[in-house]
Amino acid sequence: MMSDWDKVKEIIKNAGFSHMGEIRMETVELMDEVRDMCQNGNCGMYGKNWACPPGCGSLEECRKRLLSYRTGILVQTVGELEDSMDWEGIKEAEERHKKCFLETAEKLREVCPELLPLGAGTCTLCKECTYPDSPCRQPDRRVSSMEAYGILVSDICAKNQMKYYYGPESIAYTSCYFFDFSS
Template identity: 40%
Template sequence: MEFNNELYKKIEALAAEVGFETAPLDPSILEADPRVRDMCAENKCRRYNASWSCPPACGSLENLEKRMKKYSSGILLGTIIPVKSRTDVQAWKTGEDSHKDHFDTLVRQIRTFDKDIMPLAAGSCTRCAKCTYPDSPCRFPDKLYPSMEACGLFVSRICKQCGMTYNNGPGTITYFSCILF
């Protein structure tokens, strides 16, 4: 499958308007690595088995990898957030919310001309104060995306492969998402 440069340029322009750093992402490099799922299962983030966007609810690695490999093209999206220190929790949270809001905006814009996309989010879904999992269905199924980690992706490795800087130095935190099309 050939990378769709024309569509990439269109999406890249929209992503830049929204405020993302961008890089082309060839989905053929994406490998669903079970070691990432093992890290999810350690549950340091307390989202394992607690959200529709995370394992095990998001589905098997095999199925997610099959879905990722259906696409010929993709875009990696980054947001660099200034933080005062590693413990500047408020800046981390504000930065994450801002990255996720921008991601929603971009997904909505792309879906006006391409319904068949696969958005992969930065971490677990944090849209609702309390996730409905596992008692009732997700409140916003159109905005429910698996995280890159849930898909078994080492984000740092993908950044390197795509030529994007993963760690932008002390005083910053960078959030990453991607969209396959």
């Protein structure tokens, strides 16, 4: 019989991502500096979404939540671009990645109900986020970004032997899933 770990690997392998790689939990580092980038950075979602800081909880709360997870898998979508100004190509790769990531999260939840998915960018499950006027509409499904959890994507990729940059004529989107069972 297949273990839950084998089942989730199989689901991810068949999902259509460009690359996947196992995360060794000791390489997961939650850094204040990355969270500070949310506040200072240019994505503009700080304080606008339940999945972003400060709505997603303090870094300490995120750390505590992550402590109950035993394994993780990084997933990447790499899009080929005509050149670095190929905005359409960038958008296409981003949409393809997000769709695949969310659909796969639903499948993984059937094996791991406590799944923690951390995506690329803010939560876009609802057309408009309810933050801060009323509670999150889908607290069990909402997706925080890796950065909201203080994870530096290039760092976690390097520590788990995954590439982060695939050259000037490509764009890579990286996300991950954490599971509360061992591999």
